[in-house]
Amino acid sequence: MIFSVLKPRNFRHYFIADIVSGFGVGMSTIGANWYLMDATGSLTSVGLMLSLNVIAGFLISSFAGTLIDKWNRKSIIQWANIVRAAALLLIAAAFFTTGFRIEYLYAFAAINGMGWALYMSASRSLVQEILPDKDLIHGNSLIEISLQVGMFMAGALSGILYKYIGFEVILLLNAAAFIVSSGFLSRIRYTPIQAEQEGERFLEAFKNGIRYLADRKFIFLLGIVSVIPLVSTMVFNVVLPGYVSQVVRGDSVVFGLSDMFYGIGGLLSGFLAAPLAKKLSSHGAIVLFFLVAVLNLIAVAVNSTILLLYAGSVLIGLTNSSLRILITTTLMETVSKSYMGRATSVWMAISLLFQTVSATGLGVIIDRYSPGIGFLCMSGMMFFGFVIYYVLNSRSTQKKPVEAEANLS
Template sequence: MGKYLEILKNKHFRYFVLAYTLLDLGKKLSWVALSWFVYEITGSTYSTGIIITVTTLAPILASIFVGNILDRYNRRTIMIWANSLRGLSLLFIPVMYWFDLLTVSFIAFIMFINGILSVFTSVGAFTILPSFVKKDDLEVANAVSQMSVQTGYLIGPAIGGFLTALFGAPITILINVICFLFASFLYYLISDEAFNKGRKINNSEDSTIMDNVKSFWMETKEGFKFLWSYPVLISIPFITFFFNLTYAPLEPVLSGYVSTTLNSGPEALGTLWTIFAVGSFFGAFLYVKLDKKFTYSIALGSTIFLWGAAATVLGFSPTIYISFIIMFFGGIVYAPYNIIAPTLEQKLVPNEIRGRVIGVIYFISGLSFPLGTYLGGILGDWVGIRETIIISGIATITLGITVMLLKPLRFKEISVLPTKKSEKTG
């Protein structure tokens, strides 16, 4: 507990994590409110699916460019404006509804814009966080961030559902707007020096538009080139790519698993995810307590392997109560992955190019999730729901074993990689 209390004494880090928690909570509120709202005004699950697809794809498409923007310009200013605009864009949905002008196409447009702006938080959180803490405290800082995300999972959907039932979706979205604006205010309270420590801000007033576009494109390509230059670095997004691919089939079949296989209702499905979030919260907390003397290949591979084992056992579960226990265990073993992988990336990538490199990593690793959910839907109808969950688990176990054997990740201590391949030593 001492490590957590010590790092939370850091005012800048405390504001940063609180803003991150508010943004994640707001995302969960809007997710529940919007999915209910769209179905309520259209009566169509297809329309709801369109909104979810747009919201999911926009961040993936934007991630490459957003990372470079975070590297080139004042990160504090970007985070303040991105999240202020994110909140204000959502404000259009209830306003247009009250004026009887709202359409599904307009909601899709707003959520596409919102999805692009959300990348400044998802990529920015991992890019900027190392500026607020010492290198030795990075793992604890990422654990605290991970626990804040799980806090959003724990209370966000429940609060969103309660507010939507009590006040209606438009008012719930309005409350969500306040979350985004308050998060921007918290970013405002953090100094420029803390946000931009160890880097120069691009001041290109004398450059032409074409010069800036050309420079921006060249710097974006540098992110790709740097990533591909080091096997240790390129292995991380591809591990996450395949982990997403093997995990994702579980998500589209889980509602059918609870309903038809375990004969339970929607409240059981919600409880299942809440228990998973509780497990993830404890998993993040406990991981930092471990006396970790194993290599990164073992750390990442064993996490993937154990989640695969939990998913496989889940496929054989006879009752919802046993499923609750399995998902709690699954949350515990799943959580460390979201601490280990970001910490490894942050320690390896130099601060001045961290945004564009992590943006590329986010792009590569995120591509497989929609593909995995699509395959899960097909497999659920083709081979059965239980079978799909078991296949997902076995594929994940296989991936975990493969990662444990990866040579590029067989190390314990790491340092920042040089920006030029020719400077590489050792």
């Protein structure tokens, strides 16, 4: 049963902390986009804010993993939450004092990007430490459920709060969410793996992390595969507005519902991925979700009806989220706990780089052709991920009999 993983208090406290901090980040991120559009009416400004978010996350990912593996991961998240809360309070105070200044939102975007990249690497490494291997898939499923539910609630509440009390108060609530999240994290009791690496110098630890992935091409490439669904989700957000208005001739209601149906698919993945992996095997489920994703995206690309867009959005959310759950679980079961932070940071940096290139390239392609091409690009991206995964798994399967024969001889 998926909710049985909440019985141990360590993961229960982590789960609550994850929901609270994620909800706060969701509210402020959505609110910032609305605030900037209201104040400037400039899509260029919104695009620059998104770019700053991604660039800041990319830069911190280059060294965050070494910090995460060298020191206590729980403490890193707590201190990051406190620093982010303090920064948000300063930005809110600046807005209250001087009114709107675009520089404040750009500073918010940079802090948000760095905080998110650091949190993703540290929190997933912490989950690997506090959960036994047999519970990892259920833990990752619950994290995905909390993410989707949190985004649903954050989107709805952010709009109401922004309309009636303003973006400044949203920033204050986000700061409060970080503090509350740190409070729940403080209740987690465990023996951190970092004790093994206390005497290792930072530069040496960084080099060892790169060497660890370089010597394990299977793990490195599997990590690359794991970020493809994440990049696909970002591409979906880029393609959807133009697709709704130009291809299916919908309005803002259709756009909102399409995004909601994506969230429903993501929510379903939390309940379906683990049982399906148990029935088919994790490998079989991953292959199935990749194939469904490829075919579904082709169908959406040639579609011109709103109902099929809604159905396709559910499947996009289901396949992307399920693949993240299953592949992340495989990585947690495979990667040494001592190197999880550095490995995750490398993959996060690659993901952010892919997102930047994809967003820029897709904008040019969509403007020249049509938004439907964006879904074909997503299908190609998922097919590429499927091919890499299938080849990796085939080679891994072929090696096992050879190793067994060598051991017998």
